[in-house]
Amino acid sequence: MILFLLELPIVVMALLIIGTTVALAWLIVEIVHRTHLAKLKPSFRNMLPPLGGAMMAGYVIFSALVANTIWREKEFAEQAVHQEVRSLSFAAKMVDAQRYPEFGLxxxxxxxxxxxxxxxxxxDGIENTGAQQILDNLHRTVLTGLPGLPEEIRRSLTATLKDVEIARQNRLMAATDIIPGEVWVTVVMTALVVLTFSAFAHQHDLVAARIMASLFGVMIGSMMFSIIAVDRPFIGKVAISKAAMIKLWENR
Structure with missing residues (x-):
């Protein structure tokens, strides 16, 4: 489901998520007012009205913490890609392309x-063995190949390729570091609790219940959108760009 949403345009994805949340909120209101659950409504009369707002505030804070974590992981992934590209570019510039064309290739x-x-x-957690093999061959070439290469450049190349390896592993880890299913269960369940309480708390006025359901639905949907949009940093419309990496081979 998340992969489907990530392929949609940003505006469409936001409207779909928020619209679905509002529709769910209205459905809960109708269930509360039209089924045997209506018998429970008098029990909510003695509850403090601000309790619903406090629950909503708690949900917003929790969702904001989750969203902040996801956005920081996206920044970490961007830094990994930037470091990988920079190290590869630096390694290519250290070697004479005319004397050692195979290294740049x-x-x-x-x-x-x-x-x-x-x-x-x-x-999906699948590492490309071909890319790793090429990187291993580059390490081997620097250690045993490139005849006539000055020793100081060889040592510098070795260190740079190690930086590439570290950045590569960071990129691979960031690609699979998505929100665990347990966290999603918590996000969804707490949203349902807030929406259900709102429906009961405004049992005296169906119109008021629908208005509050709409407002809470928009807020909850917006928070979910901010999380889903960057849940997978390399997939979707706000995914990390690979343009810098592409330039390394397009210009050859």
Missing amino acids: AIAAYAKTVTQQEWQSMS
């Missing part, structure tokens, strides 16, 4: 494999 092949194959599969 290997970096281009790695970048092409990452952008065309691994970029799509890493969100």
Whole structure:
């Protein structure tokens, strides 16, 4: 379901999530007012009216913490990609392209494999073995190949390729670091509690109940949208761009 939403345009995704939440809120209101659950409505008369607002505030704070965590993970993923591209570009510039053309071609092949194959599969936890093999071969080439290369450049290349490896692993981890199912259960269940309490608390006026359901539905839907939009940092309309990585092999 989340993958389907991520493929939609941002505005459409936001409207769909918020609209679904509002519709669910209205459904709860109708269930409360039209079924045997209406017998429970008098029990809510002795509850403090501000309790509903406090519950909504608690939900907003909880959702904001979840959203903040997800957005920080997206920033971490962006930094990993930036570091990987920067290290690859630096390694390519340290080697004479005319004397050692195979080194630059290997970096281009790695970048092409990452952008065309691994970029799509890493969100499912699938690491591209071809990209890893190319990177391993680059390490081997720096250690045992490139005859006549100054020793200080060879050491610098070794350190730079280690930076590439670290950035690559950070990127792969960030791609699969999505919200656990247990957290989603908590987000959904607490939203249902807030909407149900609102429906009971405004049992004396069906119109008021619908208005509050709409307002709470918009707030809850907006919070869910802010979470879902970046749940998978490399998929969707707000996904991390691979343009910088593409330039490493397009210019070859």
